Amino acid sequence: MADKKKKNLPPDAQEYQAFQSQREVKSPILKNCLKAFLIGGLICLIGQIVTTIYIYNFNFTEQTAGNPTVATLIFITMLLTGFGVYDRIGQFAGAGSAVPVTGFGNAVISAAIEHRTEGFILGVGTNMLTLAGPVIVYGVFSSFIVAFIKTILIQWGGL
Amino acid sequence: MIFFWAFIIGGLICVIGQIMFDVFKLTPAHTLSILVISGAILDGFGLYEPLIDFAGAGATVPITSFGNSLVHGAMAEAKKHGLIGVVTGMFEVTSSGISAAIIFGVIGALIFKPKG
Amino acid sequence: MYGYKLIMTFSVFLFLIGCANDLTGEPSRNQENxxxxxxxxxNNSIDQSASNQAKEILSNHEEITAINAVNTLETLVIAIDIEHSKRFRLADIRKELTKxxxxxxxxxxxxxxxxxxxxLELEKLEEKIQSGSIKKKKLEKEIKRITKLVKEKT
Structure with missing residues (x-):
């Protein structure tokens, strides 16, 4: 579209058009990053609030409060996913909703809900871990490599 | 203060994910896998725990903390039982994310209707 | 529409930052000294001289912002809080001070x-000791419980 306009314009304006179209491509990435930053940060902030509630009101320490926090966040994600809200957040925030553990939960839960019509064993059970699969597989495997190397180094180097 | 840093660090990790989406054109599965592996590697160098101490949930909520927990479990067990602990100890310290996701996934499938 | 959402979210963020600094209320060393x-x-019936001594020694450290300590005849439990900017080194500081x-x-x-x-738990316990509303046996039980909490990993 810009090309058609270019032919009819004086050279200065054409130069500006070229300059403008060069600049245009970058802003979606910046905007997306800002959106991801805001929503991702917000989710983590909510996580921090939940952690603080668990520390002050229940018998959890800073070390042990992480587990109930994650469980609570995923419970909230179940509600948001079930009512279709999380998908809208996802469209807005991109990685901001996919990177926190709530995104992991959403992937599992939305797959479970979606494939219910195919039955619980073949539908829900088989498809639930489609996104979670690589995360768990490579999480475990890379941790194995890291811990293996570290343990060997400690035993040999007498760290 | 920790609330502020939880927001900032959590946001920054998500920005890294967004850059993987937009600039490197990776799928969510690839991005999340790379992030988990990064968490594991960072903990191998002892860099992830200080981040958790500083940013709290900003470091424990993103998926990177999953890699960190796995390495922790493996190292703790290896300390007690030697090299075999690396294999057996991995899920000792964490299973909260996976268990919760699966449990609430099944419950979700039971109570919610699929859309469209 | 997106612009509106962006502005809203950003305002929430700013609001929370503003509140967060008020809520945590950690006394900064520089301000209050x-x-x-x-x-x-x-002259309290339950002797806390070891705890008081620990607090004396620890207050010489610049980065510490809060100390709570309670002791029985056999156990001394100490908890500290440090400046947020130093939290990256929390594990090292903990090791040094434990030693x-x-x-x-x-x-x-x-x-x-x-x-x-x-x-938090030690603060509550200190208040009880100060007001004399806790007996020696109960104190020992509480110290045992708190010691267990310190050791918990999951």
């Missing part, structure tokens, strides 16, 4: 923690 700690009076405390109090079992929960 004092650490949050209370020494238990020496220091263990060297200072060689004849008593020392439990040292930087955990917020332990700080």
């Amino acid at each position: 004092s650490i949050e700690l209370t020494k238990i009076s020496s 220091e405390m263990k060297e200072q109090f060689k004849d008593i079992k020392v439990e040292f923690s930087t955990d917020k929960k332990i700080l």
Whole structure:
């Protein structure tokens, strides 16, 4: 579209058009990053609030409060996913909703809900871990490599 | 203060994910896998725990903390039982994310209707 | 529409930052020049001299912003909080100070923690001791419970 306009314009304006179209491509990435930053940060902030509630009101320490926090966040994600809200957040925030553990939960839960019509064993059970699969597989495997190397180094180097 | 840093660090990790989406054109599965592996590697160098101490949930909520927990479990067990602990100890310290996701996934499938 | 959402979210963020600094209320060392700690009076029926001594020693450290400590005849439990900017080194600081405390109090079992929960629990316990509303046996039970909390990993 810009090309058609270019032919009819004086050279200065054409130069500006070229300059403008060069600049245009970058802003979606910046905007997306800002959106991801805001929503991702917000989710983590909510996580921090939940952690603080668990520390002050229940018998959890800073070390042990992480587990109930994650469980609570995923419970909230179940509600948001079930009512279709999380998908809208996802469209807005991109990685901001996919990177926190709530995104992991959403992937599992939305797959479970979606494939219910195919039955619980073949539908829900088989498809639930489609996104979670690589995360768990490579999480475990890379941790194995890291811990293996570290343990060997400690035993040999007498760290 | 920790609330502020939880927001900032959590946001920054998500920005890294967004850059993987937009600039490197990776799928969510690839991005999340790379992030988990990064968490594991960072903990191998002892860099992830200080981040958790500083940013709290900003470091424990993103998926990177999953890699960190796995390495922790493996190292703790290896300390007690030697090299075999690396294999057996991995899920000792964490299973909260996976268990919760699966449990609430099944419950979700039971109570919610699929859309469209 | 997206612009509106962006502005809304950003405002929430700013609002929360503003509130967060008020809520946490950690006394910054530079402003007040004092650490949050209370020494238990020496004419109290339950002797807390070891705890008071620990607080004395620890208050010489610049980065510490709060100290709570309670002891029985056999155990001394200490919890501290440090400036947020130093939290990257929390594990190292914890190791150093644990060593220091263990060297200072060689004849008593020392439990040292930087955990917020332990700080809270010790604060509650200190108040009870100060007001005289807790008996020795109950105190020992509480110390045992808190020691267990310090050791919990999951």
